[in-house]
Structures are given as C-alpha cells and as structure tokens.
Amino acid sequence: MGDDVKSKLGKTAQRFSRRSVLKTTAAGAAAVAAGPALFNIARAADHNIRIGFPVPLTGPYGSEAQEQARCAQIAVDQFNAAGGLNGRMAELLVRDDKLKPGEAATRTLELIEKDKVHYVCGSLSASVQLSVNAVTKARGIIYVSISQSDAINEAKDFSKYTFHEAMNPHMTAGAVGRYAFPQFGKRVAFLIADYAYGHEMVRGFKRAGEAHGIEVVAEVTHPLASKDFSTFLPQIMAARPDVLCLCNFGYDQMNSLKQATGFGMKQQMQILAPALLYNQRRAGGAAAYEGVIGGANYHWTLESSVPSAKAFNDAYRAENDGAPPSDYGAYGYAGVGALLDGVKKAGTTDTDAVITALEALKYDKYKGTQYYRKCDHQSVQSVFIVKSKSESEMANEYDVFDIVHTDPASEDILRSCAELGHEA
Amino acid sequence: MIGGYPIELLALQLFTGLALGSVFVLLAVGLSLIFGLLTVVNFAHGAFYMLGAYAGVFFIGYLGNFWLTLAVVPLAVGAVGLVVERWLVRPLYGRGIDYPLMLTFGLAYVLVEVVRILFGAEGMPFDAPDSLMGAVDIGVGYFPAYRLFVIAATAVLVLALWLFLEKTSYGLVIRAGARDGEIVRVLGIDISRVWLVVFALGTGVAGLAGVLSAPMRSVFPDMGTTVLVEAFVVTVVGGMGSLAGAVVAGLLVGVVVSMTSLFAPAMAEVSMFALMALVLLVRPQGLFGKKGLMG
Incomplete structure (x- = not known):
C-alpha cells in the first residue's frame, strides 16, 4: 500500500514538473520575443x-x-x-x-x-x-x-x-487677530479643542493680541470631536466677550458654530476662526457661517x-x-x-x-x-482674511467668502528663526 | 454666587443640561424600545439615526418644507427597518442575544458606506426652519428656539409612545408578546407581525431623532457612531428596556454633562461614563431595569 501511494505521488510530481517545464519554456520564449520592448518600458518607468x-x-x-x-x-x-x-x-x-x-x-x-x-x-x-x-x-x-x-x-x-x-497656526491666528481685535474689541473669549493644533491657535491669537492689549475673559477647553457644545456656551455668553475665537477644526468648528448661532451669540459678539475652510463652509451651510471671519490660504x-x-x-x-x-x-x-x-x-x-x-x-x-x-x-x-457670506449675498453656490483683507507675504508674521531654535 | 459662578449662569447651565438631556432621551428611546420588547440589541441604531438625517436632507430638498419632512422621515426610515427586520433579523430570533447584535453591528457599517458612496464623505448642510432660528429669552438667559422645540417634540413623542404601549389594545398585545410570545401565538395572534411593527417603530424613532438633531449636530456619514455610545449610556443607566428609565436617565446624564462642562470642561465627556460606572456598581440592572433581563 505504501508503494502504491509512493508511485502515485511520483506520477503526480512527474506530471506537474512536465507541465511547469512547458510553461516556463513558453514564458521564456515570449520574454525573449518581447525583450526589447519590455526593457524599454522598464527603463522609461525607471x-x-x-x-x-x-x-x-x-x-x-x-x-x-x-x-x-x-x-x-x-x-x-x-x-x-x-x-x-x-x-x-x-x-x-x-x-x-x-x-x-x-x-x-x-x-x-x-x-x-x-x-x-x-x-x-x-x-x-x-x-x-x-x-x-x-x-x-x-x-x-x-x-x-x-x-x-x-x-x-x-x-x-x-x-x-x-x-x-x-x-501655520501662528500666522493664520495672528493675521485674523491683528485684523479683528482693533475693530471688534478687546474682551476676548476662546473655545479650544483640547489637542496640539487647538492650543497652537490660542497661542497665535494671544501673541497677536499683546500689541492690542486684549483681555481674555473666558477660556473654555472642550474634548476633541465633541458633538454637543451647548453646555460650553453659557459660560462664554456670561463672560460677555466682544470677540469669540473658535480654536477648533473640522466638524468641531462646524457644530460649535451651528450651536453658537442657535444661542444667538453672533448678535452679541464677533466670531473668529483661524482656519475658515471652503469645503467645511459648504457642508455647514450659509446660515451657520454667516458673518464669521477667519483666515484662508486661498479663495478662488x-x-x-x-x-x-x-x-x-x-x-x-x-x-x-x-x-x-x-x-x-x-x-x-x-x-x-x-x-x-x-x-x-x-x-x-x-x-x-x-x-x-x-x-x-x-x-x-x-x-x-x-x-x-x-x-x-x-x-x-500672504494670508487672506475672509468673511463668510449670507445666502442672499452669494452670486452662486461657490461664492461663499468675501476676501476682506490681505496680510502680505512677509517673514514678520512668522516666529523668528531664533525663537524656533534655529541657528542664525 | 456659588463656587464663583453667578446664580443666573448656574440656572442657565442647569436648564442647558435638561435640554441636552432631552436630546439624549430622544436618541435613546428607539434603542430602548427595540431592546425592551424584542430583546434585540440594535447596534445599527446610530446608522438608522444617520439615515434619518440624510433622509431629512433629501426630503427637504424634494418637499421644501421642514414640517412635512419631519412627518415623512420616520416613515421612510421605519420602512427600511421593516425590510431589515423581515429579511435579516427575523431568521435570528431564538438564537441568543449575540446573533442579532453581530448582524446589526455589520449592518451599521454597510449603511454608513452606502451613504458615503451616494452622498460623499464631506457632509450636507441642514438648517433649522426660519421660524425656529435665533434665541429666546427664558428668564435666566437666552436659549435657542430650536432646542426648545426639540424638548417639546421629545415630550410629545415619549407621551405618544407611552399612550400607545399602555393604553391601546395593540400596545397590550405588544407587551404581552414581550412577556411570553408563545402564549400570544396560542391565542391566535400573529406574533411575527407584532415584532415587525415594533422594530419598524424603533428604527422610525431613531430616524426622527436623526432629522431633529441635524440642525444642531451636522449631517455626515459617521454622525451615528457617537450617538450609539450616548444612547447606550442612557439605556444602561436607565435600565435596559425601560421607557421611564430612558427619560430619567437621559435628563440625569444631560445635567451631569452640563455641570461638569462648567466646573471641569475637560472632564465633560468622561462624566457620563463615570455616572454609568457608578450606577452599575450600585444598581447593576440600571435605575428602572428589571433584574436578570439579559440572562
């Protein structure tokens, strides 16, 4: 019985090996025939x-x-x-x-x-x-x-x-702050997403605010990716700021704006967002973003x-x-x-x-x-300061922002090389 | 002044908590209903909620009227629920609680992906109707008119569900079916049709919650994932399957989250889980839950 199995195995092995030899030969022949062309393609890609x-x-x-x-x-x-x-x-x-x-x-x-x-x-x-x-x-x-x-x-x-x-957050928050603080007032509140980017934006705003003598009246940190901001908003309203800086991003920014609009906060204060994004605004709708001022690298x-x-x-x-x-x-x-x-x-x-x-x-x-x-x-x-348009001001569905100010390209709006730890 | 905060702010904060709590109640009711009556842990609850919001976007574009949309969305999402119960959940009855759990868990991924393919990952705008825009003076401060409306809508919904389940003869059949399906069947009632209706009702309520939340929380494919967590916390605290429990727990969770947001904002998110852990330690079946329902 053992022999039987062995001979069977032997046969199978033989059959396979014959087949694979045939295959290899065919492939080899094809490769030789197509050789120069293949070589060229490979070289071009390289x-x-x-x-x-x-x-x-x-x-x-x-x-x-x-x-x-x-x-x-x-x-x-x-x-x-x-x-x-x-x-x-x-x-x-x-x-x-x-x-x-x-x-x-x-x-x-x-x-x-x-x-x-x-x-x-x-x-x-x-x-x-x-x-x-x-x-x-x-x-x-x-x-x-x-x-x-x-x-x-x-x-x-x-x-x-x-x-x-x-x-970077330093230049955008700074540019927005420099534009807004002299216009809208010195009492400033922050709503901050609790992660590096959120705190970087706050630092940018505060640095820009030093020159304008801003007074921080409320600083509320919320967990990243919060859904409901209603519980963070009353304390901001109670502080009666002139300006509210939203130091958050993405859906946090969209939801906090929607809910702040619902609380009627836009009637009491100017809302700023360091990075005001075109696609986010289009997903969030005109009503929630209307009147919000923020920074952008571009608007078409x-x-x-x-x-x-x-x-x-x-x-x-x-x-x-x-x-x-x-x-x-x-x-x-x-x-x-x-x-x-x-x-x-x-x-x-x-x-x-x-x-x-x-x-x-x-x-x-x-x-x-x-x-x-x-x-x-x-x-x-250059950093562009944009203001979100209301539904009625929009010429078409893409026309969402007004460029209200341009901070020209300059190294003055960046942190200095020395501050960043680079050798001069 | 209490703890350095003026009384008005504390009052407004408390009210905000109750309002947030009513949103939690709204999110949890559909989940609680399906679990309490069918013993199906519906992990696709968040996906049905998301479906409700997207159906809202679709119908408001089509009908142009917010109120009509509010009426149509639960029907549409409930219809999806009908299909899901009849063809997916029904074959799994009597096989243990984890079968429908795994099924709905997978279904949630499928639904989210389908919406992503059809509507994109970016999200859709959805605003409150003009008549509910803006804030109203409620004595201790200004509060969004739309949130007041959501509180009222939730109250009406819960009352209607209670009346339906406790005061109508069909409600009696549903409750009897939940207690002992075999006896109900012997009495000549088609119990599988009752379960079909309950599942559709639960998903329809989830859809309604989605469209009601859309103006506050934005519409995007993953909007249901966090909602599932919130709804589970509320149902566990209130006691799995208890309507009254969902209401009390929802409001309690809302107030706890709101007060932590004021005194320790960074803890706001953790606070609801801390509350849940505390309740589970003291009363494992939840505030209003019956002992041993899961066993």
Whole structure:
C-alpha cells in the first residue's frame, strides 16, 4: 500500500514538473520575443521623476484629500506638458494614509523603499505630517508638507529635507487677530479643542493680541470631536466677550458654530476662526457661517486680481465640470508645483541640488509670490482674511467668502528663526 | 454666587443640561424600545439615526418644507427597518442575544458606506426652519428656539409612545408578546407581525431623532457612531428596556454633562461614563431595569 501511494505521488510530481517545464519554456520564449520592448518600458518607468503623495483618501477628510490629489496631478500634468525635465516625465503616486500617523509612516516607507520615489509631498493633519517627516528625514528624502502645523517649523523636527508649503497656526491666528481685535474689541473669549493644533491657535491669537492689549475673559477647553457644545456656551455668553475665537477644526468648528448661532451669540459678539475652510463652509451651510471671519490660504475669487489664481482655477475647472478648487486642494497643487519648479531649476533630481534650488526659488503658483524661508523652509506667503457670506449675498453656490483683507507675504508674521531654535 | 459662578449662569447651565438631556432621551428611546420588547440589541441604531438625517436632507430638498419632512422621515426610515427586520433579523430570533447584535453591528457599517458612496464623505448642510432660528429669552438667559422645540417634540413623542404601549389594545398585545410570545401565538395572534411593527417603530424613532438633531449636530456619514455610545449610556443607566428609565436617565446624564462642562470642561465627556460606572456598581440592572433581563 505504501508503494502504491509512493508511485502515485511520483506520477503526480512527474506530471506537474512536465507541465511547469512547458510553461516556463513558453514564458521564456515570449520574454525573449518581447525583450526589447519590455526593457524599454522598464527603463522609461525607471527614468520618471516619482513623487509619493500620502493623503487620507478615506475617513472624515476623504473628499478634501481627493481634491488635493487632483490638484497635485494638475501640477504634474503641467510639468510634463512643458517637456518635463529635459524629456524626463514626472509621476504622482497617491497613497491612503487613513489620517493615522502609523499608517502614514508605513505608506511613506513603502513609497521610498518599494516605489523608489524621489520626493514625498502630502498629509492632511499636524500629527500625521510629523510622522511622515520623521521617515523622510531619516531616509534623506525631500518632504513638502501641505497641512497646518507649528511644530514642523521648530528645530527639533526640522531637517534640511523638510519643507512646509501650508500656512501655520501662528500666522493664520495672528493675521485674523491683528485684523479683528482693533475693530471688534478687546474682551476676548476662546473655545479650544483640547489637542496640539487647538492650543497652537490660542497661542497665535494671544501673541497677536499683546500689541492690542486684549483681555481674555473666558477660556473654555472642550474634548476633541465633541458633538454637543451647548453646555460650553453659557459660560462664554456670561463672560460677555466682544470677540469669540473658535480654536477648533473640522466638524468641531462646524457644530460649535451651528450651536453658537442657535444661542444667538453672533448678535452679541464677533466670531473668529483661524482656519475658515471652503469645503467645511459648504457642508455647514450659509446660515451657520454667516458673518464669521477667519483666515484662508486661498479663495478662488482671488482670480479677479491675481493672474496665477485665474490660471490655476481655469486648469481645475476644465477637469471638474466648472467647479473651482478648494483652499486645501490648492496646497496640493502648490506643494507639488513648487517641488517640480525646484527640480527644473536644479536641472537634476539630485536631492541636495533640488534643496538648494528650492531655497533660492521665488514661485507664484496660485496666490502671488511665495518663497521658502532659509532657516525653517516655511513657505512665506500672504494670508487672506475672509468673511463668510449670507445666502442672499452669494452670486452662486461657490461664492461663499468675501476676501476682506490681505496680510502680505512677509517673514514678520512668522516666529523668528531664533525663537524656533534655529541657528542664525 | 456659588463656587464663583453667578446664580443666573448656574440656572442657565442647569436648564442647558435638561435640554441636552432631552436630546439624549430622544436618541435613546428607539434603542430602548427595540431592546425592551424584542430583546434585540440594535447596534445599527446610530446608522438608522444617520439615515434619518440624510433622509431629512433629501426630503427637504424634494418637499421644501421642514414640517412635512419631519412627518415623512420616520416613515421612510421605519420602512427600511421593516425590510431589515423581515429579511435579516427575523431568521435570528431564538438564537441568543449575540446573533442579532453581530448582524446589526455589520449592518451599521454597510449603511454608513452606502451613504458615503451616494452622498460623499464631506457632509450636507441642514438648517433649522426660519421660524425656529435665533434665541429666546427664558428668564435666566437666552436659549435657542430650536432646542426648545426639540424638548417639546421629545415630550410629545415619549407621551405618544407611552399612550400607545399602555393604553391601546395593540400596545397590550405588544407587551404581552414581550412577556411570553408563545402564549400570544396560542391565542391566535400573529406574533411575527407584532415584532415587525415594533422594530419598524424603533428604527422610525431613531430616524426622527436623526432629522431633529441635524440642525444642531451636522449631517455626515459617521454622525451615528457617537450617538450609539450616548444612547447606550442612557439605556444602561436607565435600565435596559425601560421607557421611564430612558427619560430619567437621559435628563440625569444631560445635567451631569452640563455641570461638569462648567466646573471641569475637560472632564465633560468622561462624566457620563463615570455616572454609568457608578450606577452599575450600585444598581447593576440600571435605575428602572428589571433584574436578570439579559440572562
């Protein structure tokens, strides 16, 4: 019986081996026939300039992230249409970081090790970008971050490979405060989401307020991702502030605004939000946001005075049924666009050469001239103060903000290099 | 002045807590109903709540009238509940409490994903009707008119449910079915139809809660996840399956959250869980719960 089994096994093994030999031979023949063509494709792909783009495609900021990827692709397409780097084409590799620092680090590592990207650009959260930065810093890969953070400018997280295209809470909160405090009054209340970004915004407001002698009358901290803000609002109303600064983001901002509007707080005080987002406003509705003043890196109506804004809007509209791009989408365009400008200027993909080129670059992708400050690679750029329109003031569904003031691009609105711990 | 705060603020804070509590009652009633009468722990409760809000967005765009929308949404969500009970939950009766629990847990993910595919992840605007915009002076301070309306709507809803369950003959059949389905069946009543109605009623109430909350809490696909937690805390504190328990516990949780928001804002979220732990230590079956219902 044992022999029987053995012989059966033997037969099977033989049959399989014969089949696999045939297969291998056929495949080999095909490979030889297609050899030169395959080789060419492989070489062309290898020749491309690859940019890794980890953003949270799924999860609460999914549509914003997809918009960032669309805008970044426009920058890549424009670079390629203009002939690339002496014929070398650029390629965008979009990955989902799921808004989680760990996931982002894994995806970034994969992009570097497996996909052999030359550069990384992306992320949509302060903590996620720090985690991506830790990976790229260790591997000596250039990283252009496109979401808000103060920490990334500081010496302990910085490396020569780190670039920050987005604005930071210090500059946005500061710009909004400088605009609003002299106009609306000195009694200031804060509603703060209890995490790093929330407290960074408060610090920005307070710094700007020092010059105007503001008096903090209430400082209420709420847990991150609260649903009901009604219980935090009476104490703010009782403090009778002239100005309420909402130092929160996303759905926290939307819900606290909706509920503050319900409490009639807008009749008693001016509400400020350091980062007033286009898509968030559109999801929240005109009534909740009406009259709120905040900071923005971009609003598409800028096209009436800035030619690069017009060009960017038109490129985006052509691919998106006439809808204009969002502010955070524009970060994706500018981050990748500036990076590719740097590559072109350097004339090579060599990391150190591109860093030198980026440090010397003056670029105008969508909002006027910008440049990366030497010490911390923060993009020096103008901050727009926008006011949310009422339903009746809107010319169309996209017309949600009025640009009421522009803080021009200047290093004065940033923390100094010395304060951040960089050597002069 | 008490604890450094003026009396008016404390009074307003207390009132805010009661108002928040009535929102909690609204969120918990549907869950409590289905558990109390069917012994089904409906983990898709939050998803039905979210479905209600999205149905609200859809119908208000279609009908253009908030009041009509309020009437249509519970019917629409209840209809989804009918389908879910008939084809998904019914085959699992008599198989132990964890079967329908796992089913509804998975169903919640499916519903959220479907809404995300159809309406996007970003969220939809939904405002209170103009007649309920703005704040009203309630003596101790200003309070949103819409929240006052929600308190009234919740009171009417709870009263109507109580009258239906306690004072109508159909309510009698439902209660008898919950006590002993076999006897009711022997008496010649189609018990599976009764359960169908109860499940649809519970999901319809969840949908109503969703559309009523939409102007306060925003409409987005994941809006139901936190609600499920809040609703469970209220039902556990009140006692699983007790309507009166849900009302008392909802108001109690609201006041506790509100007062912690004033004295220790960072603790606001934890406070409801601390309360739940305390109640479970002293009365494991909850304030109004019957002993041993889960066993």
